[in-house]
Amino acid sequence: MKRLALCHTPTPLWHHPALDALVGCELWVKRDDMTSGAAAGNKIRKLEYLMADALAHGATAVITCGGLQSNHARATALVARELGLSPVLLLRTKDPSAAQPLTGNLLLDRLVGADVRLITPDQYRARAELMAELSAELAARGEVPYVIPEGGSNGLGSFGYVAAVEELMEQQAAGDLPPDVDLLAVACGSGGTAAGVALGLGRCPSVARRVAAFAVCDDRAYFEDAIAGIVQEARALDETLPPPALLEIYDEFKGPAYGVASAEQLEFVSRVARACGLVLEPTYTGKALFGLSRLRDKPSRALFVHTGGLPGLLADGEVMAAAWARAAVGA
Numbered sequence: 001m002k003r004l005a006l007c008h009t010p011t012p013l014w015h016h017p018a019l020d021a022l023v024g025c026e027l028w029v030k031r032d033d034m035t036s037g038a039a040a041g042n043k044i045r046k047l048e049y050l051m052a053d054a055l056a057h058g059a060t061a062v063i064t065c066g067g068l069q070s071n072h073a074r075a076t077a078l079v080a081r082e083l084g085l086s087p088v089l090l091l092r093t094k095d096p097s098a099a100q101p102l103t104g105n106l107l108l109d110r111l112v113g114a115d116v117r118l119i120t121p122d123q124y125r126a127r128a129e130l131m132a133e134l135s136a137e138l139a140a141r142g143e144v145p146y147v148i149p150e151g152g153s154n155g156l157g158s159f160g161y162v163a164a165v166e167e168l169m170e171q172q173a174a175g176d177l178p179p180d181v182d183l184l185a186v187a188c189g190s191g192g193t194a195a196g197v198a199l200g201l202g203r204c205p206s207v208a209r210r211v212a213a214f215a216v217c218d219d220r221a222y223f224e225d226a227i228a229g230i231v232q233e234a235r236a237l238d239e240t241l242p243p244p245a246l247l248e249i250y251d252e253f254k255g256p257a258y259g260v261a262s263a264e265q266l267e268f269v270s271r272v273a274r275a276c277g278l279v280l281e282p283t284y285t286g287k288a289l290f291g292l293s294r295l296r297d298k299p300s301r302a303l304f305v306h307t308g309g310l311p312g313l314l315a316d317g318e319v320m321a322a323a324w325a326r327a328a329v330g331a
């Protein structure tokens with residue numbers, strides 16, 4: 001499989017007793033929030049494979065999609081510019097005609113001069129068709145466009161997390177991660193990371209016994225389907241891949257809506273930051289680690305993949321401030 005070297009790897013393994021106390025088990029954190037600089041997070045691991053494929057196809061432009069504060073769209077735009085490709089982003093927002101705050105991920109998209117097309121949540125449902133239309137539009141102008149699906153979540157993108165588990169196996173062999181990890185926890189937004197991790201554990205079963213994927217939107221049935229599809233695609237691309245490890249999807253910690261966290265979840269994010277300096281965000285990692293802290297059958301030793309998302313947090317100041325004001329009143 002063709003792969004570009006875009007990430008700073010191996011990412012560190014991090015452990016803090018105050019975090020153990022908050023989550024309620026021995027917790028190791030795989031710092032994939034440190035895979036890069038501004039392009040950091042989980043998406044750049046997928047982009048090592050997706051962008052290699054784009055270049056192999058002679059692409060001159062890359063099209064992808066996501067929410068207004070999409071970490072995936074931002075990582076794709078930054079990496080595209082690094083590789084000399086033009087980024088085109090379809091971003092979902094309630095009112096495309098309104099001025100959008102130039103903060104967080106959108107600020108970075110604009111900074112690299114991405115061609116940003118704002119669309120409504122209704123239009124977003126037909127994102128695959130819209131990206132195909134955009135692709136035809138660019139081709140008519142003489143570009144060679146390459147379409148990356150939402151979240152970079154297809155069979156090819158998932159190899160980024162097969163590789164991450166191979167990296168973990170080496171770190172475990174070197175003594176940077178203890179053996180007997182009961183559970184590998186990860187946030188789940190479009191399913192590619194969970195699919196890759198499960199496939200990686202299928203190949204490297206000594207790393208952890210099972211995967212817990214914490215949905216931040218949709219529900220268990222939706223992700224069972226989506227992940228099975230990605231796994232099937234990946235195994236068709238690489239026939240040496242064994243079946244995936246046991247994967248459980250938890251959808252009871254996703255909060256009120258995608259991008260909207262409960263008061264408890266926001267307070268958890270604040271509490272973790274104050275206790276040990278680890279910065280989560282309320283859309284993905286905050287919900288996932290909150291979920292792990294609330295599991296009924298707590299593992300004794302867990303590994304959490306910190307998938308990044310810092311720019312999204314930096315666009316969420318108002319929401320966070322309201323949460324820590326409430327926390328102070330309650331204290």
Ligand SMILES: *Cc1c(COP(=O)(O)O)cnc(C)c1O
Nearest residue numbers: 071189190191192193284307309
């Ligand atoms: C996209 C994203 C996820 C979810 O990964 P998927 O592969 O889309 O399920 C988790 N955390 C952060 C910070 C993300 O940006």
